Amino acid sequence: MRYRRFGRTGWEVSEIGYGMWGMAGWTGSEDQESLASLDHAVELGCNFFDTAWAYGDGHSEQLLAKLLKRHTGKRLYSATKIPPKNRRWPARPEYTLDDVYPPEYIREYTEKSLTNIGVSTIDLQQFHVWSDTWAGDDRWQRAAARLKEDGLVRAVGISINRWQPANVLRALDTGLIDAVQVVYNVLDQNPEDELFPYCREHDIAVIARVPFDEGSLTGSLTPTSTWPAADFRNIYFRPENLIPTLDRIERLRPVVPPDMSMPEMTLRHILQSPDVSTVIPGMRKLRHVEQNIGVSDGRQLSATLMDELKGHRRDRTVDYIE
Numbered sequence: 227m228r229y230r231r232f233g234r235t236g237w238e239v240s241e242i243g244y245g246m247w248g249m250a251g252w253t254g255s256e257d258q259e260s261l262a263s264l265d266h267a268v269e270l271g272c273n274f275f276d277t278a279w280a281y282g283d284g285h286s287e288q289l290l291a292k293l294l295k296r297h298t299g300k301r302l303y304s305a306t307k308i309p310p311k312n313r314r315w316p317a318r319p320e321y322t323l324d325d326v327y328p329p330e331y332i333r334e335y336t337e338k339s340l341t342n343i344g345v346s347t348i349d350l351q352q353f354h355v356w357s358d359t360w361a362g363d364d365r366w367q368r369a370a371a372r373l374k375e376d377g378l379v380r381a382v383g384i385s386i387n388r389w390q391p392a393n394v395l396r397a398l399d400t401g402l403i404d405a406v407q408v409v410y411n412v413l414d415q416n417p418e419d420e421l422f423p424y425c426r427e428h429d430i431a432v433i434a435r436v437p438f439d440e441g442s443l444t445g446s447l448t449p450t451s452t453w454p455a456a457d458f459r460n461i462y463f464r465p466e467n468l469i470p471t472l473d474r475i476e477r478l479r480p481v482v483p484p485d486m487s488m489p490e491m492t493l494r495h496i497l498q499s500p501d502v503s504t505v506i507p508g509m510r511k512l513r514h515v516e517q518n519i520g521v522s523d524g525r526q527l528s529a530t531l532m533d534e535l536k537g538h539r540r541d542r543t544v545d546y547i548e
């Protein structure tokens with residue numbers, strides 16, 4: 227496993243981190259399988275784990291607690307998120323700070339996450355949704371600063387709304403945010419436009435999330451793929467999204483080098499950006515842990531392939547499906 231500096235925190239985090247949503251939110255999850263996969267990831271050098279209170283109302287955080295207890299000798303970094311008080315994903319510009327992140331609520335949920343994860347300090351506490359309309363409100367700023375001053379968290383981050391990578395830049399101007407989490411993959415390349423240069427200049431860590439576009443970039447979906455009604459993927463991959471996405475995946479297949487799988491190429495493309503501190507694939511299966519961590523060997527995609535992949539970028543506008 228190779229490690230990268232996590233922005234101004236100076237932490238050395240594994241370039242393949244661990245996304246912990248699916249194991250506590252998607253259908254088909256088995257705790258024993260997930261815990262075995264998490265253990266194996268640690269054995270292979272993974273040290274960065276992304277969870278959220280909202281992933282199973284604390285369940286994913288409690289799985290992380292079990293992992294941390296079993297590996298007390300290792301420095302494992304815990305990142306979690308404060309759910310929006312109105313439980314609406316993503317934040318819309320008309321929501322007020324009082325609707326979503328009143329200051330006392332920021333602290334209350336950090337305390338809940340501390341209990342769930344079983345630590346005295348969370349490494350990275352993130353706002354699970356964001357709207358830059360709140361950036362200038364000093365109430366969230368003071369609440370976030372207090373979390374650090376009082377030792378509840380070491381760093382503060384923002385998880386940026388899907389397809390709105392610049393809807394955070396005013397908050398970053400406050401200097402209070404140490405890390406951003408953003409959708410970045412072969413299809414969603416727009417964080418490169420403004421967000422990455424800003425983070426580079428200000429030494430803000432970048433967590434690349436949803437590397438496989440929730441599954442399409444694993445190459446395994448078909449036009450008839452469906453999930454149980456409440457499963458997020460059934461909402462995200464509704465036919466208006468699934469069918470055009472699959473057209474894109476078909477156009478991508480011939481570009482994948484013969485000695486690589488599509489997920490491998492996808493992760494290598496993300497890691498090629500020096501602005502990315504860590505990428506956090508969601509993984510429940512042991513074989514996915516092994517395949518994904520196996521990508522961390524420093525091998526670069528060719529300049530020709532990187533150029534070709536630029537042409538597979540899609541630019542989407544928010545349709546308020548999270």
Ligand SMILES: NC(=O)c1ccc[n+]([C@@H]2O[C@H](COP(=O)([O-])OP(=O)(O)OC[C@H]3O[C@@H](n4cnc5c(N)ncnc54)[C@H](OP(=O)(O)O)[C@@H]3O)[C@@H](O)[C@H]2O)c1
Pocket residue numbers: 244245246247248276277307354385386407435436437438439440441444489490506507508509510511513514515517518
């Ligand atoms: N708003 C937010 O803050 C937000 C939103 C979305 C995601 N996230 C974070 O980002 C993480 C990653 O996103 P995600 O989990 O939604 O989606 P993702 O990483 O794009 O895709 C996860 C899917 O890919 C499969 N997979 C993983 N490695 C594979 C491989 N090598 N070959 C084939 N399939 C593979 C997983 O299978 P198995 O699970 O069966 O192994 C799972 O079905 C989340 O877990 C969460 O931590 C944050």
